[in-house]
Amino acid sequence: MALFFKVASCIDNIPWILYELHKRGTVITYRVWVFVGYIMYRMLRHEEAKVVETWPGVFRRVLSLGERILLLELNMRKGAKIQTHSHPNEQAGYVVRGKLKLRIGEKIYELSPGDAYIIPPNAEHEGEALEEVVVIEIFSPPHELLRKDLEEV
Numbered sequence: 001m002a003l004f005f006k007v008a009s010c011i012d013n014i015p016w017i018l019y020e021l022h023k024r025g026t027v028i029t030y031r032v033w034v035f036v037g038y039i040m041y042r043m044l045r046h047e048e049a050k051v052v053e054t055w056p057g058v059f060r061r062v063l064s065l066g067e068r069i070l071l072l073e074l075n076m077r078k079g080a081k082i083q084t085h086s087h088p089n090e091q092a093g094y095v096v097r098g099k100l101k102l103r104i105g106e107k108i109y110e111l112s113p114g115d116a117y118i119i120p121p122n123a124e125h126e127g128e129a130l131e132e133v134v135v136i137e138i139f140s141p142p143h144e145l146l147r148k149d150l151e152e153v
Contacts, residue, residue, distance in 0.1 A: 041066050042150050046073075050149050055083055057129070062149040070142035076100070076129035084126040089139045091119040098133035102126075 042065045049061035057080025064071045076082075076098070093116065100111045104125045111117060119125050139146060 044150070049073075052149055056080060058082055060146070060149070062146050065142055065147060065150055068140050068142070070139045070146055072137050072139075072146060074133075074135040074137055076127075076133040076135075078129055078131050080129045080133075082125075082127035084124060086122050086124045087143060088121050089141060089143050090121050091125075091137060091139050093117050093119075093135050093137040096134040096136060099130035100133050100135065101128045101130055 044063055046061065046063065049063055052060050054060050057077035059075045061073045061075075062070060063073060074093075078098075095111045095113050095115045097113055102109045102111055102117060102125065104117070104119050105123050109115075109117065110130070
């Protein structure tokens with residue numbers, strides 16, 4: 001059974017913050033929505049984030065959304081592939097665990113824990129997990145497809 005506590009405030013009749021507390025057993029979790037004009041800011045705890053399989057063996061969790069950035073965690077099984085694609089968003093990533101082969105344009109990189117990368121807007125890219133991989137990625141502006149992951153949580 002979940003307990004809900006909500007606080008809402010308004011500036012010029014526009015809601016700008018809504019805070020919910022959910023109690024599940026002894027764990028207290030929270031969700032935050034902040035509106036500045038009509039821009040939504042949202043943060044989720046890891047266990048609340050929806051897991052979406054983007055490609056076979058490639059799983060994403062969108063964790064936060066701002067006006068100009070979106071942060072997600074990407075988990076890949078060994079051998080899983082990110083298909084060749086491009087998008088108008090700038091994308092930056094940080095390898096937390098595992099080894100990732102990443103092609104950005106014509107360049108190929110083998111990335112290990114602690115390595116970071118940047119993918120310019122509209123650059124064709126693809127990847128392959130050489131081991132189990134965990135990556136943290138940021139998209140700017142927020143990717144519309146990924147933004148929808150938060151709408152269903």
